[in-house]
Amino acid sequence: MKKSRVLSIAAAAVISTIALAGCSAGSGSDGGSGSGDAASCDASSGPVTLNFTTWVPNMDKVVALWNEENPDVQVKVSIVPNGNSGTYQNFFNQLKAGNAPDIGQVEYDTLPAFRVQDGLANIASCEGVSDAEADFSDGLWNQVTFGEDDSVYAIPQDSGPMALYYRKDLFEKAGLDVPTTWEQYAEDAVKIKEMGGSITNFAKGDVNQFAGLVSQAGGQWFDTSDGTWSVDMTDEASTKVADYWQDLISKDLVTTLPSFTDEWNNAYNTDQDWTWVSAVWGANTISSGAPDTSGKWAVAPMPQWEEGETASAAWGGSSNVVFKGSEHPAEASQFLVWLNTSTEALDALNKEANLYPASSTGAELPALTSGVEFYGDQAIYEEFATAAENIQPFTWGPTMTQTYSDISDGFGTAASGDGTLLEALESGQEKTIAALEAQSIAVK
Template identity: 60%
Template sequence: MKKRAVAVALLAAASVALTGCSASTTSSGTAAAACAPSTGKVDLTFTTWVPGMEDAVAVWNKANPDIQVKVQTGPNGNGGTYQNFFNQLKAGNAPDLGQIEYDALPNFRVQDGLTDLAACAGVLDAKKDFVDWTWGQVNFGEDNAVYAIPQDAGPMAMFYRADLFKANNIAIPTTWAEYTAAAEKIRATGGYITNFSQSDINQFAGLVWQAGGTWFKNDGTNWTVNLTDPTTAKVAAYWQDLIDRDLVSTNPPWTDEWNNAYNTGSDWTWNSAAWGANSIASGAPDTAGKWAVAESPQWAAGDKASGNWGGSSTAVFKGSKHPYEAAKFALWLNTSDEALTLLNKSANLYPAAKSGLELPALKAGVDFYGGQAIYDVFSKASSQVSPDFVWGPTMTQTYNDVSDGFKAAVTKKGTLIDALKTGQTATIAAMTAQSIPVNK
């Protein structure tokens, strides 16, 4: 037994020595490297979870025999793809291109996973082609840096069951106070005004965004974390009240139970983003034609503010041998009318490109929503999204910790604000653990 233990220890020591060389230090990514075209045929890999991306890429591949893109699909970002990206980056075999939501970009940048595309042809000039706040998300406010190409945005509005509101003679709420009043009336009919999501912390962030709050600041040297500012506390208290009075359902989101609540008409509204149009249509098919979209309820009557939930970019990972070609493809994917039309059709993506907002597909009525031209509402919302919301560098962790607390809150074992306080402490601890400078 003893001999064996010694042998094991020796082997373990040897393996540490062997693997030691693979854990090299990561290089700095501040200076934009030169971005020259490669010679010959180039093959690129692109990992995404957007449904129908293959179709858009097929159009590109047909027109560009020398730059062939291969699509790999995975679960949505926080559902596992980001973790794969981080692992691949560490192992040095990341794909050339990846789908990354705006809220995760700082995390990838802190991990030195993104290629600065500023030197690549046409990238800096593309700034004018995109909705201002989306460009702010990919250049981190720096003039000569571009860490990803914006793809879509998630301006928020209120999806609601037009038929049920009408049949029960309840006015469509335009303020959050009216929303509460409507919730009471709806509860009296046996339904719920909406479902409070215990794990879509980015949706909650969108509601805070609309209210004018922001969770993170970055002054160039230090981060400031503020998950519990008065604005956030106000939003948390608002939803806590609805939870306490059983005016909202609390099904775990993205489950069959959740779909069922919408499909059977038990839940009446959803404060969601443009891409949510696709989620309702696929999750609640029996309700086709009964939905409509209105602007988000406001905190004060007459306000014009919208939040944003999601929206993503196409990033080129560190280690890609063909940043020039990758950037060229990413620009085409996110600005060309044909790609944006295809992505809107398959995934209801709402383009971040200004030209995309003028697409005929975005002007037409949508049958599932009773023929309403729903993107008119999102277009208006998009122009009302504050450009000042900043994401932190460890959002996956922040979401996990706040979600653990929100789960406790919906089971009446805590409150939303408790969850945010815990999230605040945990986020600062997680940043400290990685030597990310943070004000405590």
Template identity: 45%
Template structure:
């Protein structure tokens, strides 16, 4: 059987198989020694957290093996699973979960972790359940989106921090009037995660399932609204059209040629390296809203801890995953190494009382981030996120350079994603 053709919609059958495996677990290895678990991941602090666990859990020992992150780790794990050699646990980004489930890599751990649902926001929990009763991972860290801006230049140019997207557009035009050499921000077409998060905030859910059929809705009203908004600002020259993470982008942030960045809670660490000369001059605010007074944000980034079907000790693996992502001491270790925790309680805990050094002028940064995170919109991912993202890079990259219609680029993403699903044997209803 080709694992690529197993739809996530068949979660009931998968859950039955994994429940059988979970039922055979024992609390120690067959030779009477401790249970040995292997965890593949890349986040800083995982080894230190595992060491803390190992000190207090002599019967269950966890070894962290650092791997390449993101898509490369997904590929390595799928390859290992095909040989029956996947690790007990793995770190996986939220958007990678449907791909891993459709390749029969991840175990349903709902029987072990369902009591943890209340520890996380509804939007994040939805991403690890894929809209089913199964639970395929526990949220580890999150990336609620926020608006970062040069506080000093906003004051100099007499700008108010926009609270709605209409105000954001007006502010962009105002910047061009008072400082023609500067832009409020840029639309970047080299990281689809940013656009996906903006679409989520507007209400988009790009992939959903019904039984074994996928429905792709990238070309929906919400996404087109976001595309029209940003495409319009680029077309009129109100914002720049240059990509992020380039020397030119770094220079623009450093010199005040770009005075704001729509990003996520992890932005201060990027700004600290990209705009080092401006430390203490930035501040963060909630993402502008489509409806005045709302508190809705999208996600950009974040990952989970999942248990694989190859684990001989799924109950112990799920126990560790729960501890890692909900225990205050474990979370304190991860926070110390720069992880913004998914667990709601940890977002206002003692470990986040001090702001990032780069935002030393904003002592309530994490307090504000926690409030923003409460409004995280649900995201819906599919088994070929890579295809949609690759098409985004090409189609939106061209549209941004040409200052042409972003709506056509959205339609191109939709068509490429649907075609790829069908090419791989998935049932698709548009």
């Protein structure tokens, strides 16, 4: 499976509230966020077999490298459908029954759903875990710690750093510089419309992309710093981003096509849509969906709210967790640090599964430092490596499927000219709080 398909699915896949309701919620002073006690990280005596469930293709070939070098700690891989295709529900059922695998793959925006059900082992005290932090950006590390001190609930695996894909040929022909600020981006939108095109497509169904834009602006929809969930989808940054895109929509400066459809692909395969603010996996999405434009695209940093800033964000990506109940958290953590930080494993993951690694070490892989023909031989992954270092922290909530759906409904209404994006966020906030309260999760 190519990267574009793996992460296009992964970016939108989150646990359903039905699955959450099927498990008993945590309780106590943490407001239902589960026990944060660190797992016992004493080494097991005798040979160990770890069960690892993932949907990364060819992961068994990567794990074979570990098994050959570590005869006393063997890893057994099960390759399954992606999380939202049943694997997350299976994980929750297994946790409830007490027979979950030692290790599982969980996307960043789904981690809180497992955390709130106390399904993740806190591996912070396991050997090598604290040292691994240096291999990841602050934003990615925040995804697996939830901003908690002395807690680590996963090791980042792959990442979705965002940047600006743009039609270099069209910008040059129009005499336009690549926009470095959102103000310049909006000014270019006006000029591009006058030439019969659109600067981009506003993806009314891709709320996770919008969340990335909010993250870049410094927004934060969820917080658990005082032990309870707080929800604020209309903070200053979120309002700024919503008002910005609402203005572009109201002035008909952007298209509003459903993402990843034939119509959407055609807009990028012609001269209609000139840019896409997207993640690293979008490189394959464009090349496969817009083949007639080969050699005409390039990649630049995301536009900034203030000239000279370098903030980026993430859209998509997964982590590896040690599930509560594993009898071998020490060995599982040791394996996960190897899998996600060693050059040997990262090189194999890239070659066998086309994964873009979350680790900064992975950015130095030969395949990610070479020019890409479709993008005029630009070494585009170097741009994403820089973006990965500047991903802004963002905490996901425990009911993201419903949150995405509720906001998406409002975005669709706003895109049709009835209502606004800000009103959609306000409604999404109210419904998210209600969903948390319905599950007896403390929220304010």
